[in-house]
Amino acid sequence: MNKKGCLVLSLDFELFWGVTDSRTIEKYGPDIITGRESIPRLLKLFDKYGLHTTWGTVGMLFAGNKDELAKYIPEIKPNYDNTKLSAYKHFETIGLSEEDDKLHYAQSVIREIISHDHQEIGSHTFSHYYCREKGQTYEAFDADTMAARKIAKDIFGIDIKSFIFPRNYFNAEYLKSLKENNILAVRGNQKHFAYDKNSIISRMFRLIDTYIPVCGSKSYYREECHQDGILNLKASVFFRKYYKKLWFLEPLKMLNIKLLMTIAAKKGKVIHIWWHPHNMGSDPEIFFEQIETLFKHYKKLNAKYGFESKNMGELAEEIINEKDCNVM
Ligand SMILES: [Zn+2]
Numbered sequence: 101m102n103k104k105g106c107l108v109l110s111l112d113f114e115l116f117w118g119v120t121d122s123r124t125i126e127k128y129g130p131d132i133i134t135g136r137e138s139i140p141r142l143l144k145l146f147d148k149y150g151l152h153t154t155w156g157t158v159g160m161l162f163a164g165n166k167d168e169l170a171k172y173i174p175e176i177k178p179n180y181d182n183t184k185l186s187a188y189k190h191f192e193t194i195g196l197s198e199e200d201d202k203l204h205y206a207q208s209v210i211r212e213i214i215s216h217d218h219q220e221i222g223s224h225t226f227s228h229y230y231c232r233e234k235g236q237t238y239e240a241f242d243a244d245t246m247a248a249r250k251i252a253k254d255i256f257g258i259d260i261k262s263f264i265f266p267r268n269y270f271n272a273e274y275l276k277s278l279k280e281n282n283i284l285a286v287r288g289n290q291k292h293f294a295y296d297k298n299s300i301i302s303r304m305f306r307l308i309d310t311y312i313p314v315c316g317s318k319s320y321y322r323e324e325c326h327q328d329g330i331l332n333l334k335a336s337v338f339f340r341k342y343y344k345k346l347w348f349l350e351p352l353k354m355l356n357i358k359l360l361m362t363i364a365a366k367k368g369k370v371i372h373i374w375w376h377p378h379n380m381g382s383d384p385e386i387f388f389e390q391i392e393t394l395f396k397h398y399k400k401l402n403a404k405y406g407f408e409s410k411n412m413g414e415l416a417e418e419i420i421n422e423k424d425c426n427v428m
Contacts, residue, residue: 135378156264159226222262
């Protein structure tokens with residue numbers, strides 16, 4: 101087993117499909133567009149620091165226009181009790197193509213991402229599917245997963261290997277469907293109630309955890325990732341944007357993440373950092389300044405401890421191959 105520490109980066113790439121139930125285009129559209137337009141700059145930075153990243157991409161973003169997208173909509177759809185959650189309801193309102201609707205189509209962005217080395221396109225489901233919501237079923241999830249795989253394969257020739265649960269609604273029962281659909285790795289959650297529930301208390305804990313690690317250990321060994329025949333590369337840190345109201349705690353946030361990275365590098369553990377491109381919000385400059393600080397820290401750890409950068413698919417393949425070698 102590789103004993104070197106490893107930094108995994110993943111981004112949830114969803115544009116407006118990730119917030120159709122909770123935000124309006126008027127209020128949140130500008131943040132989404134800023135995030136989208138910042139992707140080329142982000143890619144350059146990944147190149148500069150040799151960072152490998154997984155882009156968990158909503159399947160609907162692969163289509164170039166509405167007719168093409170309609171062809172991939174599965175017959176079995178999630179029948180959420182809360183009908184606001186359904187992407188298919190929202191589908192009626194979207195523009196006809198990427199040219200006139202940059203919030204719901206992203207074929208050109210996906211093309212740009214895959215033109216860079218070591219950038220993996222993973223799945224964030226086809227329809228930003230909510231895996232724990234009442235009303236949806238295993239069959240609907242399975243149909244969604246097949247649609248996500250098919251659109252990526254047909255349009256870009258991509259074989260999806262990595263999967264990110266929307267809203268981090270991890271559902272262990274669905275690993276079977278993912279495995280049958282050739283997915284090697286998922287991004288699960290830390291073992292702490294704050295990362296498993298979405299209550300006010302758990303959100304409060306998660307916020308505190310950004311500055312002071314109150315939710316326990318965040319990095320893990322490669323051997324700990326196996327779950328039901330799939331690799332669970334749990335999220336360690338959600339990279340929060342600069343929070344104006346708590347500006348005085350920002351240095352603590354950065355120190356906390358750097359420390360966690362150093363621990364992973366020294367102990368040969370995996371640390372998985374994630375965010376959404378639109379999390380940089382209205383002020384990309386501060387966001388870029390902060391992530392570049394982390395990337396510089398990665399470089400130091402890389403030189404000193406051989407700390408590596410791998411996307412989810414690469415790390416999953418490495419772990420699977422090592423296990424096979426040990427069995428032989
Ligand atoms: Zn999402």
